[in-house]
Amino acid sequence: MATHAGGLTTSRAVRVHSLARGFGDRVVLDGFDLEIGTGEFVALLGRSGSGKSTLLRALAGLDGDVTGSGLVDVPENSSVVFQDARLLPWQRVLDNVVLGLRGPDAIERGRAALAEVGLAGRERAWPNELSGGEQQRVALARALVSEPELLLADEPFGALDALTRLRMHALLRVLHARHRPTVLLVTHDVDEAITLADRVLLLDSGRIAVDLAIDLPAPRSYRQPQFLAYRETLLRALGVDETEG
Numbered sequence: 677m678a679t680h681a682g683g684l685t686t687s688r689a690v691r692v693h694s695l696a697r698g699f700g701d702r703v704v705l706d707g708f709d710l711e712i713g714t715g716e717f718v719a720l721l722g723r724s725g726s727g728k729s730t731l732l733r734a735l736a737g738l739d740g741d742v743t744g745s746g747l748v749d750v751p752e753n754s755s756v757v758f759q760d761a762r763l764l765p766w767q768r769v770l771d772n773v774v775l776g777l778r779g780p781d782a783i784e785r786g787r788a789a790l791a792e793v794g795l796a797g798r799e800r801a802w803p804n805e806l807s808g809g810e811q812q813r814v815a816l817a818r819a820l821v822s823e824p825e826l827l828l829a830d831e832p833f834g835a836l837d838a839l840t841r842l843r844m845h846a847l848l849r850v851l852h853a854r855h856r857p858t859v860l861l862v863t864h865d866v867d868e869a870i871t872l873a874d875r876v877l878l879l880d881s882g883r884i885a886v887d888l889a890i891d892l893p894a895p896r897s898y899r900q901p902q903f904l905a906y907r908e909t910l911l912r913a914l915g916v917d918e919t920e921g
């Protein structure tokens with residue numbers, strides 16, 4: 677049960693304690709701890725190979741054959757979205773969304789979820805009749821139709837063009853404000869992290885090297901001086917020098 681103290685949510689949606697993950701001799705995570713509050717929107721940055729996807733898969737219970745130990749406590753009702761929409765090509769859009777949903781109102785809920793992501797009227801389309809961005813909207817509708825307590829997203833906008841990505845940012849912010857799922861978003865994009873998240877984590881050498889609360893009024897924009905300050909902090913921690921040509 678969520679408890680509130682002075683306006684702060686003190687309940688935890690995610691608790692990871694002393695997590696270890698590796699592939700053969702390669703240790704990716706060791707003694708890793710993380711807590712995420714209920715309803716919090718967390719972005720996870722890190723260099724390529726730093727272990728972001730490994731962590732996300734551990735939370736999603738999709739570890740496969742990695743070796744590991746430790747405590748992973750997440751809500752049972754969790755959804756995952758990936759960089760590719762992973763729709764079933766032989767199922768129409770609405771059927772993709774309601775797949776796995778039970779109850780007499782499944783179709784109705786599927787239609788509502790599609791309307792929320794801006795795809796009302798496309799229920800009977802086949803996935804290959806949709807653009808990449810539209811397919812990713814379907815993936816979001818499928819993830820959110822079960823009203824998950826936790827949404828895990830691994831580079832969900834990584835394959836989209838810049839304009840579509842901005843539209844998806846706006847959509848995800850609206851959906852988060854409306855449904856308040858806890859979100860862990862893995863991204864390479866520092867601006868995406870600052871635009872969307874309440875809190876940005878930077879994973880480096882198997883530990884959280886930066887844990888940055890983002891306190892910016894909406895609409896967030898790189899025109900805000902504080903936005904640029906956050907960007908500089910994160911880029912520096914990632915070892916990127918913006919003055920290099």
Ligand SMILES: Nc1ncnc2c1ncn2[C@@H]1O[C@H](COP(=O)(O)OP(=O)(O)OP(=O)(O)O)[C@@H](O)[C@H]1O
Pocket residue numbers: 699702704722723724725726727728729730731
């Ligand atoms: N199936 C696998 N077998 C062996 N090593 C793996 C496997 N999957 C990942 N690794 C290694 O584990 C480390 C972490 O990988 P992971 O995919 O979690 O990183 P990442 O931060 O998500 O990277 P990227 O940003 O490039 O997606 C990397 O060194 C990678 O080479």
